[in-house]
Amino acid sequence: MKSSTIYREWLDSLPPTQGCLKKEQSLGRELLLEQGIPSNKDEAWRLCNFNRLNSFLSLPIIIKSEDVKYKLPDKDKNSERIIINPNKNQFLNINLSNGIEKLNDREIEENLGKIVKSTNVKNDLSVCLNQASSSELLALKVKRNFNKSLEIVIPSIKEKSISTRIFLLVEEGAKLDLLQVFLGNNHSAQNHLIEIKLESKVELSHGLISLGEEKESSSICTLAVEQSENSKYSLHSIHHGWDYARFEPRIIQSEGEASTIIKNLQVTKSKEQIATHSLIRFEGPNGKLDQLQKAVASEYSHCIFNGSIEVPQKAQKTEAAQLSRNLLLSKRARIDAKPELEIVADDVRCTHGATVSQLQDEELFYLRSRGIDNEHANSLLLKGYYDEVISHLPKSSKKWNFVKKLMKDIK
Amino acid sequence: MILSTSETILSIKDLHASVDDQEILHGVNLSVKEGEIHAIMGRNGSGKSTLSKVIAGHPSYTVLSGSIQFKGQDILDLAPEERARIGIFLGFQYPVEIPGVSNLEFLRVATNSRRKELLQSELDTFEFEDLVKERMKIVEMDPAFLERSVNEGFSGGEKKRNEILQMALLEPFISILDETDSGLDIDALRIVASGINKLSQPSSATILITHYQRLLDEITPDFVHIMADGKIIKTGNKELAIDLEKSGYDFIDKNKKDKEMVN
Secondary structure, eight states: OOHHHHHHHHHHHSOOOOSTTHHHHHHHHHHHHHHOOOOTTSGGGTTOOHHHHHHHHHSOBOSOOSOOOOOOOOOOTTEEEEEOOTTSOGGGTOOOOTTEEEOOHHHHHHHTTHHHHHTOOTTOHHHHHHHHHOOOOEEEEEOTTOOSEEEEEEEOOTTOEEEEEEEEEEOTTOEEEEEEEEEOOTTEEEEEEEEEEEOTTOEEEEEEEEEOOSTTEEEEEEEEEEEOTTOEEEEEEEEESOSEEEEEEEEEETTSOOEEEEEEEEEEOTTOEEEEEEEEEEOSSSOEEEEEEEEEEOTTOEEEEEEEEEEOTTOTTOEEEEEEEEEEOSTTOEEEEEEEEEEOOSSOEEEEEEEEEOOOHHHHHHHHTTTOOHHHHHHHHHHHHHHHHHTTSOGGGGGGOHHHHHHHHOO | OOOTTOOEEEEEEEEEEEETTEEEEEEEEEEEETTOEEEEEEOTTSSHHHHHHHHHTOTTEEEEEEEEEETTEEOTTSOHHHHHHHTEEEEOSSOOOEEEEEHHHHHHHHHHHHHHHTTOOOOOHHHHHHHHHHHHGGGTOOGGGGSSEETTTOOHHHHHHHHHHHHHHHOOSEEEEESTTTTOOHHHHHHHHHHHHHHOOTTOEEEEEOSOHHHHHHSOOSEEEEEETTEEEEEEOHHHHHHHHHHTTHHHHHHHHHHHHHO
């Protein structure tokens, strides 16, 4: 079936606009109709496997379902867990701990959509798909006195597509550990739009575990973060096991004077395609960025990284470092890494680099010369390679056993 | 102590080996018995490190002809890990840094693979920690190095101590120590040398590859071999190393010239 037909059918299959996101839904659908489906002539989608995107659009959007089944590890005592489960209208009824509360309508009106809009990505299909299909919103305010960590889990539903929208406002001076977990299922799709606003002096440590489930599970996630001055934001994420995944972190330092750390790992096997398209923009001086993008591609898989950094005239004394390090484990696998630095300010220090290599023979020999067999030596080296990202994930991430899955899947 | 009944641990006969299609070893012969300490000296590029890597089974090197036997067993078909498990240890000239792999975990996995071969029980984390801390004393190494990634950010001396620690844990029958003395200051050299001395057993043997006499002041070799152009061209006792320190390697060029003139 032609892409345009699938696209049209997907739009037609959407339920009527309704709920608190009614306006957003109309907007998203109008934009999709206006823009049409992207092609490989659009730079941001040039390397996309459109067959996978078509599969993504072929699954019915789920609003209500009675058969949601999943098994989750126990949560930490000191953690607030929210499960986004599309068979209930749970956002209206969740009990929240002290220090975290739902945003009121005025706050939602004031903030929603603004951060993602300010990223101005051309042909913003990922966002439009979400806007068109998300019917509920989880909008939370994290206060200074919130002393737990926050966990947001989104399981998939077999043979269905789900769409989630989250807005988090982290109030001035708050410190938060946030862990988000996306879980795939066979023949399932997820589409997330997350907006986070960090007020000044906020420290947010954000872990994101995005684990697909082998057969035709796909995920599209846009994460838009706005940082006020003197805020610290760190994002550590892992994407693995998706047949098709696209992750778009977009971070705006709205006044500069903030610090951003991004360490992202994507690991592919089989014929999977996982792409990260990041954008970091400094809207004021003295901003700092430390970005590390790691990819491991095995078998016939494909990893993509597009890393944009924008430093306009007003962002003097910006210090930004971007490094893309990639491991190619098979001759048939493919890695595309493209840094894109747009620097107008003249008094800045910006560095970038990209490497693609294989597991180092000398490292392997060293381990083998100590009696460690080839397979074990390989997995030790891979674990070491992942460690630079996963060792920074919040402690509670260990319960999700993703390292075990990684070690089992990639040898 | 060398006894006439001592078993031969390593026997190398007419070994020719290449790397990147270039022949480096042109017929090495060497026999090492239990309890013996051998020193191999020679200029850069004479084939010393190649010999050590070929014995350990580095996959980039190809054996063209000849044989290597370990305790009577031909080892050329064995993978590097199999050679290590039966008791062959290579102390690296440049120990490799492996970010993200914990030194403790690495040492434990390596030790257990050797113990398995020796039909000893595998050590769990706690048992291993006790053992490794005890062995670290041999090289006066701080247990803090266990928490770090393998060799990452270690100074030259710390890397070499980590190598000798591995030797202490793996208890090999033969240790080939490739320029263990390079990059060490006098104090570190003494600590490393004393560690090697403490670890030598009547049932094991050591091959020291070195450029300098100073290591041999600390560890007395039974035999000193001089390598040139991929061959052992001269074998003697400790006096040979002392002579070499005084007169250098010029005699090799002289011998070569004489040979060419005769031909």
